């Protein structure tokens with residue numbers, strides 16, 4: 001009788017219509033109630049005996065369930081929340097297989113690419129329609145180039161373990177000044193009035209776009225677990241997209257709390273017959289569209305893509 005009264009579709013967390021709600025089943029049989037702004041249920045494994053239990057037994061089960069479930073309900077869901085998971089290829093461009101891609105950004109109709117490795121690092125200006133390298137400057141040894149991002153008439157270029165960020169003139173690509181930072185440099189992008197930088201860990205660092213001074217960090221998590229090896233970054237529409245080193249995934253991150261809100265599988269783009277070092281790395285939003293340019297280290301192709309959930 002008691003169980004029958006609550007036979008229905010029930011929510012695990014939150015009230016109806018709240019964004020953090022999720023259905024836990026179509027036909028859960030159990031006891032339901034409300035505590036604060038949250039609904040709770042007693043799963044059927046607990047509720048089944050309730051039809052034969054005394055009233056005090058039912059109360060005990062309800063209290064136990066509230067204790068267990070309220071803890072879960074006070075923590076917002078941390079995993080991807082229905083974002084895109086797949087990639088749709090819209091076109092291709094040739095890519096220099098000598099480019100060990102560490103940074104990719106499209107700004108003002110120009111595609112900028114930073115490359116790595118000691119003695120091979122460079123910053124390049126590419127034609128986004130043909131992939132042709134129009135201009136290139138090389139980093140002196142032993143600097144190992146990493147992520148890049150455009151800030152007005154300048155471009156920042158990170159180095160891996162050299163502790164130096166190089167500020168360059170956007171037109172000539174020539175070095176203007178250097179600043180130092182602690183730790184490693186991996187990916188970089190500009191999110192409005194700040195820079196976002198990765199260092200191969202699960203942590204993103206926010207920096208002033210002019211002084212490069214650090215003013216905060218956030219730890220990136222998916223399903224509650226830190227996502228390490230964050231590499232090349234792209235800031236767009238208040239979100240941060242990141243390549244995950246040694247994977248074929250890009251993740252979308254809410255920089256306000258570090259939560260991963262989407263994970264896209266790009267394994268289908270990986271070229272055949274490339275070494276293990278030729279990983280997916282390089283993501284550039286195409287301004288004014290929902291498209292991206294993506295590539296990998298020493299890949300022969302830059303792909304113009306759209307991320308979809310279909």
Ligand SMILES: [Ca+2]
Pocket residue numbers: 103104105188189232233234235282283284
């Ligand atoms: Ca980028």
